[in-house]
Amino acid sequence: MNLRNTIVYISLLLIGTTGAVLAQPSITSYKNGVAVCAYPDASKAGVEVLKKGGNAVDAAVAVQFALAVTHPQAGNIGGGGFMVYRSGKGEINTLDFREMAPAKATEKMYQDANGNIIPDLSLYTHKASGVPGSVDGLYEAHKKYGKLKWADLVQPAVDLALRGFTITKRLASDLNRAADEFTKLNPGKSYLIKQGGWQQGDILVQADLGRTLEQIRDRGRAGFYEGKTADLIIAEMQKGAGLFTRNDLKNYHSVWRKPITSNYKQYRVITMPPPSSGGIALVQLLHSVEKYPLRRWGFNADSTVRLIVEAERRVYADRSKYLGDPDFYKVPVDSLINPRYIDARMKNFSWDAATPSTAIQPGSFIGYESDQTTHYSIVDKDGNAVSITTTLNDTFGSHIFVAGAGFLLNNEMDDFSSKPGVPNMYGLIGGKANSIQPGKRMLSSMTPTIVEKNGKLFMVVGTPGGSTIITSVFQTILNVLEFNQTMQQAVSSKRFHHQWFPDDVQSEDGAFTEATKAKLQEKGYKLSRRGAIGRVDAILATPHGYEGGADPRGDDTTVGY
Template structure:
């Protein structure tokens, strides 16, 4: 047995009060500091729109609505009004809530709609074209949040997005790269190509201006008439008409019957920090908490960031949790989710008892009985002067969704139906092998990994965090939390640090470049792990976070740090953290 493997056995006998061992991440810039408010998004113009709202006296929810509509214009690969998402809110009085405005399956959808006559999935059917579109929820969600928790008029919050759509905005390098990567997908749809590609069929480049007059008109209608303009008026009619013409099943009743849900967030405690995150139909909060409960029994700070011991324990906790995610969770209106069991500290202890400290687990040994989302999503984090905190993750699913625009609307439509289980045991685009709990049904919401999360300490805001990343959203968000609490990184380092990921199946530890040293990789391979890079790199997901009271845990504990410390993932070329 290699001598290096003895450290887990030693570490488990030690107290958890060791000082964090902080690796150096020289490439990370310093977090952005502010005293009154902070907005962190994947696109700088959206960030500015949110900060402007805060400066005018709006609260964090107001800013979130402004950011959401602006991202629909300036970050169309994921920002949207043709998709849906989740919003976690913690108000200044300490109350928390969760708004589900995720897409829903159309009324005409069926459990087997993506299978051929032999019962096998039809390649691309759940991703490409109008048959892949779920009923959008973003417009309803933003208005619900604004009416119940915001303070400003809808017209004021939508003005930045309308102006940027009407007058256009100049693309920076990150924006241009996004359109370049999506050009082949967008050119397949005549209406989308007319908006996002130049007359010669090439994508817009750095320094060029993109205007979207049809989208501006749609946004203006929503601004003046509210959600009815989207769900009951000409916008819905145009989408339904295009769907019918191109093999989809969307009906006007799907739009008219769409309802936002307000749910109780998932909560747990990790080393004295209270985690507030997304409940089903998201798996994010449940699985983050399940993993944290398992890891709480180990001295990660002592074992060290990036060590073979730490990676081994993280991978095994992820392996067990993703089995539960993929087999047990679904829309709470359709299935009974065993949330209390999965969050039970005793259940975490049972998992720890089954983890061999010296060997990798085997995913096939955990096969459930009932088994036969990359940058396409975006996240933003906001906190205001009063301490109201908002975390929002919303999505079109695939990059630019279906790549389809109903003529005259300017609205890119999602391909969210791929998040359902088309057939138990068959992986979706993120490689997730899911079960019956997430089967397709009319008006059902597909299971998600989106994890907008707020963390408090002693009843006060501590951290706002989240990320896009498909099935990696959970582990990206988790690792940012661990990097701050266990490894002493500042918020920028915590988000920038290279990541690892295990999702049960495929049975492999995926690692970003520099996440594992050669020695660590060799030890893990010797333990039985399949360690590999990932074709989705370099963009697993763009984390966006805020730390309250200092740039890192040490500064917070000493006092004297900036009130708000914001960080956007350095991988996000167009993103910005900005406060005032």
């Protein structure tokens, strides 16, 4: 059953004394399983797998490949991502299928002879792409935890590509906006372009992508990293002076990593370790605010906002120095999430005035010598849960298609620190820990997370959004744990963001009352408006079943049974 087709929307709902949420649906819960993701057809594909006896990982395979067809802005086979897994019996694991720098990559590859960054070289060229990890990641996840046949899980995506699917108003608009870039960067190709423009209700058929998915269906990992598809990828790389080779494809492998875990009051948080910065940052943020009476202050009240902003300011400063690929750089995980260290970082927070970001530097340790993604959350009837975030980096990645294969290349190389101290496309500053090296995985803000309560599954959550991912997941969790919001309310609530630099509090329109704005500005906080922050897709385990929260900022949809 499709929640968006059955729920009745009610008028705008105020939460607490300040701030608002987007239009709210009535609460629907599901006993047997639920999938929440960025496009209706992909959610449906996941739940159909659950109905056939598949588990959460089986459904994730179906959703991932369906999103590669229906959500080309970020759904992909040409990108990468992270998975947080929790079995119904409490086993936890995380899978890193982040993209990697090619063997020919160099630390200064995006700088000119004078050390200046060359505009757009790390964004909209063949050199912008890291070696993709999505196909390998889903294949490895299925090999370890899946139940149903691989081919049966990829087939729904094949059908969506070859038979076509009905596009939404939002997808039509996004495709039309990207048409000029597609044309400029893809001479001789016509993928995702329609003469006269796309309209809501049009049928989008992607024959070349469908044939590529058939290769993956029939040959598994080898259907992408070897054979015909690999030949097409390398031909595209050579045509555009790209860097990765057949050996780069052959040598790519995803990595199982130990989850980051921590407690927040009676809850246990299970989240992603480096090369995601999200898990460490989330734990730091939660501990930074844990001892304060957020519930009494209220949702988006001025005291709540000030505390959260000051915590975010310090956490993003740490991110800039200490976080990177742990296979190349010794990330001080234990030090960064040590409660005493986090408490010490907050000691210079004053209620008298905002702390200027110029006064905040990354912390130090004794003995210590670093916007476009998509997320989906799935839970099955046995309580197995996955939280998966994948990405192409920018919307539509590099905007460059692999000729003959029909899919987009990522521009993840921009997530490296192209030059220490120079912001990337999201304004994030990095250093040596996230410098470019061959075979290295670029730092990410992706924060797929699972929360337990009293040893049982409680929440599955994550979001796209570039540098805002961490703060969106953080605020969504607080909305449920501290402000007693339903899952849908927590996902829909208006959000704000701070990331150290630039030194301003970015907020969605309507996130703060006029009185709250005045109080914040009086204390020296710089406020700026921005468009939608994140697109959270989450699931809450309740006594009545699983409650999905699909972000109304996009085409995101909850489907369950």
